Amino acid sequence: MPPEETTTAAEGFVETLSERPPATPPSLLDRRRTIAPAGFNRWLIPPAAMAVHLCIGEVYGFSVFNVPLTRVVGVTSSVEGRDWTIPQVGWCYSIALIMLGLSAAFLGRWVERIGPRKTICAGACCFCGGLLLASLAVSLHSLVLLYLGYGVLGGVGLGLGYIAPVSTLVRWFPDRPGLATGLAIMGFGGGALIGAPLGVELMGAFKSAASVGVQEAFVVMALAYFAMMMFGAFTIRVPVPGWRPEGFVPAAKPKGLVTHADVSLDHAWKTPQFWLLWVVLCMNVTAGIGILGQASLICQDMFGVPAAVGGGFAGLLSLANMSGRLVWSSASDYIGRKGIYCVFFLLGAVLYALVPIAQARQSVPLFVLLTALIISMYGGGFATTPAYLRDLFGTMHLGAIHGRLITAWSMAAVLGPQLVNYISTYRIEHGVPRAEAYNATMYLMAALLLVGLACNLLIRPVEERLHHREAPSAA
Structure with a gap:
């Protein structure tokens, strides 16, 4: 796709920002650092949004960990009274989705204020930090810590990572908002296509006589997903106020x-x-x-x-x-x-x-x-x-x-x-x-x-x- 030009007013807005230095220099994560320059190609935004959603969409593939998590103690089979059960493990998925909704609801206004870059970084820290905490929970065999890690902390990361790219895409595509949101949210739906096979392969690679491989798999996935979400965070930009695609005229x-x-x-x-x-x-x-x-x-x-x-x-x-x-x-x-x-x-x-x-x-x-x-x-x-x-x-x-x-x-x-x-x-x-x-x-x-x-x-x-x-x- 060819690069798309911003309007003259938008260019003037960017120039004004550059001529009027803020009282304190903006940090790398500041919203002001994410304002797109004139001529920015808006088609760079969907890949950034999809990168984030493909990572957090891993929650749809959590079921591949269900059985291995019920064999953490027994390794080859579940030990009754000591290993977790499928219903106990299954609550991780439900808690994560509940926290997705609650965090998106209560932090939505904060997300609008700080911008998508800082939000995605915060979401990456929560989601990937949740995977690391879940890894520690497996090591300690603590069900409560597993809920707090994958469910609560990871669920907050899901909520932050879900809404920030979507609202940004809608602003970049006023002419095709349905296509724009579909491109990003398609990534969330397809997260299991990457997350599930990746989880299975990692557990297979790390499995041993003393481990089902889940603990190590969570650590590797946390590091890989963090890198991918950082790509999305530092690629994403917001348009200047009043920006419109070239040739787009809203209906009177x-x-x-x-x-x-x-x-x-x-x-x-x-x-x-x-x-x-x-x-x-x-x-x-x-x-x-x-x-x-x-x-x-x-x-x-x-x-x-x-x-x-x-x-x-x-x-x-x-x-x-x-x-x-x-x-x-x-x-x-x-x-x-x-x-x-x-x-x-x-x-x-x-x-x-x-x-x-x-x-x-x-x-x-x-x-x-x-x-x-x-x-x-x-x-x-x-x-x-x-x-x-x-x-x-x-x-x-x-x-x-x-x-x-x-x-x-x-x-x-x-x-x-x-x-x-x-x-x-x-x-x-x-x-x-x-x-x-x-x-x-x-x-x-x-x-x-x-x-x-x-x-x-x-x-x-x-x-x-x-x-x-x-x-x-x-x-």
């Missing part, structure tokens, strides 16, 4: 939900639009994550396939999750965010209702097709949401507003897997064949999507009285 009269105005965080999160979109995201994620989290087991139970096939199916869904983030979010630039969510909910409800039919016919190809489409829309919902927020509330406090909305993800991360696990277990215990145990869950997920559809249809433009009346959005 915005269409539909799209606004050229800004709404402050204090007003935005109190509007009906925010909470309707919160439910929209929560329903979409609840329906998708329940299937994604148990993909291998569901496939094995429904069709009696071996574990290796179930694992391959889980990997295929990761690809669908990753590609859906780019394809669906890019499509939203043409049919609108509200329209694309209508597609997610209507088509998704139909697909979920068809899954029991695929099971009854024992059609594995049909089942794979249906679930791949479902998970692609699950990923697409994540990538489309930041652009939806930009349409409704502008870019002034986009990172902070997005941070608060992500609490819907935290809620869904608990609801989805628990609904799938408890309903299927209850049905099996009451005599329902294992192959049919998930059918009721599929119908429930379809109903949840229809709830999301109703909320999506109720979303209207934000009232003009809530629009920020001062200067245009700052970068």
